[in-house]
Amino acid sequence: MVITIDGPAASGKSSTAQWVAERLGFQHVDSGALYRAMTATALRVSTDVASWTASALLEADARIALQPGAKSFATLIDGECADAEMRGPDVTAHVSRVAQMPDIRAWVNERVRRAAERHDVVVDGRDMGTAVFPDAALKIFLIADPWERARRRLIQRLGRSPADDEIAEETDLLVQRDGSDSTQTVQARDAVLLDTTYLTQEEQVERIVALAHAVSHRPATG
């Protein structure tokens, strides 16, 4: 069974997907991590970002692995966890450009599809419910007000309540990022739209788990 969770940056997709996967005994796959791993590997090879081409980047194919774990697939570079590098500012600054290359998108999609062949998965990203799993059993599209997304992201990063001017600055960055990722971020026509602005993370997870139970009890058609 495949559950897709798509939505814009900082809408809480990955943490929600991870939690839902844990509740259902599924594996979590973070498709954004593959774009980030590809970008991190490219930066290790060359910081001349303007010269990057999809075919040169794809030479790193064998260096990047999606490895099933206890709860989530881990994205490894050269056999090692590189989460700090993958989530760092250099990768974040260039990943949108990499994610716009059609051959890189095809590579990520193929890796994610392969991961789903042998496992029940909750996959998060931008276009999992459209480009990759159009027949997913359940599709969720998560949105939240940009100010609230910025506030949550800062709490996570700073470990304290941010001031309004900090939230305003982060909101501005997020809205810019929404713009650069907009062509890739697609809500499937049959996705359940979940606005989490006024929901706690527990409430979001409960709703998605309840929807997953509902679809698994749905009588077969055809």
Ligand code: DC
């Ligand atoms: O969700 P994230 O911030 O880790 O995503 C990193 C980048 O990859 C971001 O620019 C959006 C892009 N992305 C995408 O285009 N399609 C996906 N399925 C997942 C992420």
